[in-house]
Amino acid sequence: MSEETLATRAVDKLELSDLDTLEAESIHIIREVVAEFENPVMLFSGGKDSVLMLHLARKAFRPAGVPFPILHVDTGHNFPEVIEFRDRTVERYGLRLEVASVEKLIEEGRIKVSHPLESRNRHQTVALLDAIQKNGYDAVFGGGRRDEEKARAKERVLSFRDKFGQWDPKNQRPELWRLYNGRHKKGEHIRVFPISDWTELDVWRYLAREEIELPSIYFAHEREVVEVDGLLMAVNEYFPLPEGMTAKREMVRYRTVGDATGTGAVRSTATDYESVIAETGAARVTERGATRGDDRFSDAAMEDRKREGYF
Amino acid sequence: MSGSLLRIATAGSVDDGKSTLIGRLLHDSKAIFEDQLDAVERTSRSRGNDQVDLALLTDGLRAEREQGITIDVAHRYFATPKRKFVIADTPGHVQYTRNMVTGASNANLALLLVDARKGVVEQTRRHALLSSLLRVPHLVLCVNKMDLVDYSQEVFEEIREEFTAFAAKLEVTDVAFIPISALHGDNVVSRSENMPWYEGQPLLGYLEDIHIASDRNLVDNRFPVQTVIRPMSAEHPDYRGYAGSVVGGVFRQGDEVMVLPSRKVTTISRIDTPNGSTEQAFPPMAVTLLLEDDIDVSRGDMICRPSNQPTAHRRFEAMVCWFDETSSLQTGVPYQLKHTTRWVTAEVEALRYRLDVDTLHRDLDVETLEVNDIGRIAVHTTSPLFFDEYRVSRTTGSFILVDPVTNHTVAGGMIIAAGESVASVGDRAPVAENITFHPSKLSREERWAALGGTGATIWLTGLSGSGKSTIAAAVEHTLVKSGRPALMLDGDNLRHGLCSDLGFSAEDRAENVRRVGEVAKLLAESGVVAIASLVSPYREARERVRAAHEEAGVPFYEVYVDTPLEVCEERDPKGLYAKARAGEITDLTGVGSPYEPPERPELRTSAELERAVREVLALLG
Numbered sequence: 001m002s003e004e005t006l007a008t009r010a011v012d013k014l015e016l017s018d019l020d021t022l023e024a025e026s027i028h029i030i031r032e033v034v035a036e037f038e039n040p041v042m043l044f045s046g047g048k049d050s051v052l053m054l055h056l057a058r059k060a061f062r063p064a065g066v067p068f069p070i071l072h073v074d075t076g077h078n079f080p081e082v083i084e085f086r087d088r089t090v091e092r093y094g095l096r097l098e099v100a101s102v103e104k105l106i107e108e109g110r111i112k113v114s115h116p117l118e119s120r121n122r123h124q125t126v127a128l129l130d131a132i133q134k135n136g137y138d139a140v141f142g143g144g145r146r147d148e149e150k151a152r153a154k155e156r157v158l159s160f161r162d163k164f165g166q167w168d169p170k171n172q173r174p175e176l177w178r179l180y181n182g183r184h185k186k187g188e189h190i191r192v193f194p195i196s197d198w199t200e201l202d203v204w205r206y207l208a209r210e211e212i213e214l215p216s217i218y219f220a221h222e223r224e225v226v227e228v229d230g231l232l233m234a235v236n237e238y239f240p241l242p243e244g245m246t247a248k249r250e251m252v253r254y255r256t257v258g259d260a261t262g263t264g265a266v267r268s269t270a271t272d273y274e275s276v277i278a279e280t281g282a283a284r285v286t287e288r289g290a291t292r293g294d295d296r297f298s299d300a301a302m303e304d305r306k307r308e309g310y311f
Numbered sequence: 312m313s314g315s316l317l318r319i320a321t322a323g324s325v326d327d328g329k330s331t332l333i334g335r336l337l338h339d340s341k342a343i344f345e346d347q348l349d350a351v352e353r354t355s356r357s358r359g360n361d362q363v364d365l366a367l368l369t370d371g372l373r374a375e376r377e378q379g380i381t382i383d384v385a386h387r388y389f390a391t392p393k394r395k396f397v398i399a400d401t402p403g404h405v406q407y408t409r410n411m412v413t414g415a416s417n418a419n420l421a422l423l424l425v426d427a428r429k430g431v432v433e434q435t436r437r438h439a440l441l442s443s444l445l446r447v448p449h450l451v452l453c454v455n456k457m458d459l460v461d462y463s464q465e466v467f468e469e470i471r472e473e474f475t476a477f478a479a480k481l482e483v484t485d486v487a488f489i490p491i492s493a494l495h496g497d498n499v500v501s502r503s504e505n506m507p508w509y510e511g512q513p514l515l516g517y518l519e520d521i522h523i524a525s526d527r528n529l530v531d532n533r534f535p536v537q538t539v540i541r542p543m544s545a546e547h548p549d550y551r552g553y554a555g556s557v558v559g560g561v562f563r564q565g566d567e568v569m570v571l572p573s574r575k576v577t578t579i580s581r582i583d584t585p586n587g588s589t590e591q592a593f594p595p596m597a598v599t600l601l602l603e604d605d606i607d608v609s610r611g612d613m614i615c616r617p618s619n620q621p622t623a624h625r626r627f628e629a630m631v632c633w634f635d636e637t638s639s640l641q642t643g644v645p646y647q648l649k650h651t652t653r654w655v656t657a658e659v660e661a662l663r664y665r666l667d668v669d670t671l672h673r674d675l676d677v678e679t680l681e682v683n684d685i686g687r688i689a690v691h692t693t694s695p696l697f698f699d700e701y702r703v704s705r706t707t708g709s710f711i712l713v714d715p716v717t718n719h720t721v722a723g724g725m726i727i728a729a730g731e732s733v734a735s736v737g738d739r740a741p742v743a744e745n746i747t748f749h750p751s752k753l754s755r756e757e758r759w760a761a762l763g764g765t766g767a768t769i770w771l772t773g774l775s776g777s778g779k780s781t782i783a784a785a786v787e788h789t790l791v792k793s794g795r796p797a798l799m800l801d802g803d804n805l806r807h808g809l810c811s812d813l814g815f816s817a818e819d820r821a822e823n824v825r826r827v828g829e830v831a832k833l834l835a836e837s838g839v840v841a842i843a844s845l846v847s848p849y850r851e852a853r854e855r856v857r858a859a860h861e862e863a864g865v866p867f868y869e870v871y872v873d874t875p876l877e878v879c880e881e882r883d884p885k886g887l888y889a890k891a892r893a894g895e896i897t898d899l900t901g902v903g904s905p906y907e908p909p910e911r912p913e914l915r916t917s918a919e920l921e922r923a924v925r926e927v928l929a930l931l932g
Contacts, residue, residue, distance in 0.1 A: 014524075014529070014591070014593040015315060015524045016595065018316040018390075018394070018395040020596075021315065021316045021595060022316070023585060023597075024556065024585075024595050024596055024597040025595065025597075027585060027597040028537070028556045028595075028597050031538050031555075031597070032537060032652070034538060035537050035610050035652070056585075059585035059586075060554070060585070060597070061540055062540075062583070062585070062599075063540075063542050063544075063546070063547045064540050064541065064543075064544070064550075065544075146388070147386075147387075150385075153385045153387065154383045154384070154385055169383070170383075172383065173719060173720040174409055174410075174412075174413045174634045174720050174723065175413060175720075176413055176416040176417075176709070176720075176723040177416045177417060177706065177709045177711075177723075178706070179649050179650075179709065179710065179711045179723075181649065181713055181718070183647065183718040185718070197386070197388070199388045199390070199395075201390070202395070
């Protein structure tokens with residue numbers, strides 16, 4: 001037996017935990033994209049997935065800074081806690097923030113709304129594609145995960161978008177080993193999903209392990225809510241109390257952060273990471289099912305939005 | 312939970328119950344949520360199905376649900392207190408070989424299902440072959456629907472024997488057999504009381520416990536550089552680190568390492584991880600290496616050990632799976648090839664055969680590969696790749712081909728061996744196994760300075776009688792007279808000694824060229840100008856000599872002595888053409904045996920001696 005074989009035995013215990021493996025794989029993807037693309041950007045909503053993704057990007061290039069700007073697609077219907085958190089994050093890490101404003105496109109008449117308080121989830125696609133085109137981004141990092149939704153389960157890590165920003169799920173590039181193909185022509189771009197293989201529970205466990213700060217609405221707090229179509233909606237300027245219903249003050253938290261008109265809360269007493277993880281581990285409903293009105297319309301709601309260019 | 316991560320590729324025929332099995336694993340490990348189950352139940356009912364169709368959980372696309380088939384790889388996740396699992400669920404349809412290959416490429420384990428009533432069928436064999444081809448380290452064959460064969464041990468044993476016999480033909484090292492009923496849950500999560508004769512673990516326990524850490528290659532240190540990290544900040548003005556993922560071996564602080572292609576040797580001064588500095592890094596860690604010496608390193612370079620380097624070569628043989636529906640494999644056209652962190656232009660020089668995945672038959676009379684075809688090809692790249700055989704490393708042995716026009720990923724490939732081509736020495740690999748190079752501590756420049764010379768190889772090729780030897784002798788004479796060490800290597804003379812065991816078959820000619828090439832390279836490395844004068848009729852063989860020189864970083868000048876056949880025949884200094892025309896010898900180059908002129912020689916000259924010598928000397932500068 002050669003010396004090297006013996007050495008192999010000795011290092012046999014060199015193993016990574018599941019979270020460290022996920023971290024390493026995500027960092028590999030982020031570095032690969034930064035090395036191969038000219039003008040990448042990272043979507044940042046202040047939601048937990050984008051917070052995690054940004055954290056991984058910071059680790060990937062340490063001690064250098066994050067080598068690309070972050071892009072917030074702003075529906076105008078925001079939770080104030082989230083905007084405050086976004087600005088604080090930008091300040092703290094010296095990031096460059098770009099904002100793609102749905103409100104502005106409505107003012108310019110490029111997005112038509114039938115009601116000022118309708119969900120702006122779908123309108124985000126227009127604002128996003130507009131920002132991509134205007135700034136010439138060739139790679140757009142998104143925090144989508146395959147466990148979120150079944151159309152996302154079919155998504156690639158590097159996912160091609162044509163010049164109209166559209167996804168063609170039946171014509172995706174095979175993705176083998178870790179040899180990512182990001183080649184594209186001018187005007188086309190690639191969506192990159194570095195945390196594809198993380199589950200909701202993985203995200204929470206990792207955020208807790210790294211003691212990463214999140215917007216406060218992710219933890220249980222008291223809020224004026226009303227139950228509409230099975231969703232627990234916060235009553236505020238974007239979601240006025242529907243006629244004939246009464247609001248109640250309840251202990252709630254958010255599992256996802258989206259447009260304030262379409263994102264529901266869940267009843268919770270989890271005020272810290274530990275209790276959120278315990279709740280997540282025991283949850284019996286997916287995060288989107290529990291909290292997103294827009295994903296419940298049809299079996300293919302997400303697939304249809306993704307085809308149009310959604311995150 | 313701080314367990315590891317296990318990637319599983321599943322495969323099975325449409326009715327083998329694969330979806331039911333996955334559904335059960337997800338359900339019993341609480342990875343399916345109530346709203347998902349509700350949605351699936353709703354859809355199943357609306358289609359008039361009695362039972363909940365768990366396939367609907369994984370068939371995520373509209374087209375899949377409409378056609379009731381799985382089209383694309385779907386990823387599913389579940390976890391137990393011991394481990395996190397990622398399932399790449401690949402369709403079992405004939406036309407979707409590419410999905411199976413995709414799913415298997417990253418898998419630690421392949422999970423195959425057979426129907427106990429049907430036993431091993433064509434598709435089982437195909438999936439086993441693909442798992443073997445992709446080198447998935449572990450294979451589990453679940454014999455499903457045991458409830459429908461009265462939980463018969465005999466049926467199970469028959470299937471086990473049949474599959475074992477088939478697997479012997481493959482390169483599958485670890486196979487486990489588990490009798491289950493996915494529908495009723497026998498031996499899925501808990502042991503089945505219906506099969507007391509089965510002494511092994513239930514499937515989930517097996518998946519939780521299987522040891523995968525030692526599947527990694529921890530011997531061959533390989534670090535493809537992804538990007539260079541240079542903060543250039545006030546806080547870190549001089550930080551320069553090389554970011555990448557460790558794909559083989561264990562890198563330690565203080566290790567002597569070599570950077571390819573520059574072959575510069577230095578020491579690892581520090582290893583940074585996402586979570587601080589460490590003393591050692593191993594696969595699949597993403598780290599940043601800092602080096603002692605300030606040397607030029609960039610994306611696509613490979614860091615390894617001086618004593619254990621990957622093969623550096625521009626030619627290799629590989630198995631490929633063709634993925635593209637809109638094009639078929641073409642030889643002699645440029646593709647973009649990605650290998651580790653390197654993109655190069657490549658062409659397929661030859662298609663050796665297509666592999667029939669059902670019979671393992673090799674179809675040699677094949678002109679192209681279409682979507683889902685698997686075949687063996689010879690690849691030529693514009694610059695050297697630093698690779699290992701796929702069987703040694705799934706990372707440094709794999710590549711993808713991309714169509715430069717459509718940007719589609721058209722094929723995935725697995726490297727079998729370096730070099731080799733039609734007119735060559737068969738399957739002889741240029742580097743013997745189990746031999747490592749012992750790099751000299753001296754640099755080439757130091758050696759050359761001591762000898763007072765600058766080494767190089769001048770390779771004169773051309774027909775017999777073209778004037779090669781006359782030119783070679785004159786060049787040698789001029790150089791030595793001017794005080795520069797030079798040595799002529801004449802093909803005919805060497806055939807009396809070094810190559811006395813060789814004849815004139817294509818193989819022997821190629822071997823003759825290889826030997827003279829190696830000797831020339833050694834001479835040049837030592838500071839001598841080696842002047843080889845050899846018919847060397849095959850382009851391939853000469854290109855390999857060139858590649859060997861390039862690898863060693865020694866100048867190589869190919870000189871084509873382009874004298875027309877009629878003139879050679881007229882001169883006929885050795886009387887060979889006369890003998891050939893008289894039928895006394897049959898394989899004289901140019902008469903009975905082909906000569907392939909160089910396509911891009913450094914110099915094309917003629918038999919006009921004075922001018923030829925002047926031109927050759929000009930090459931050396």
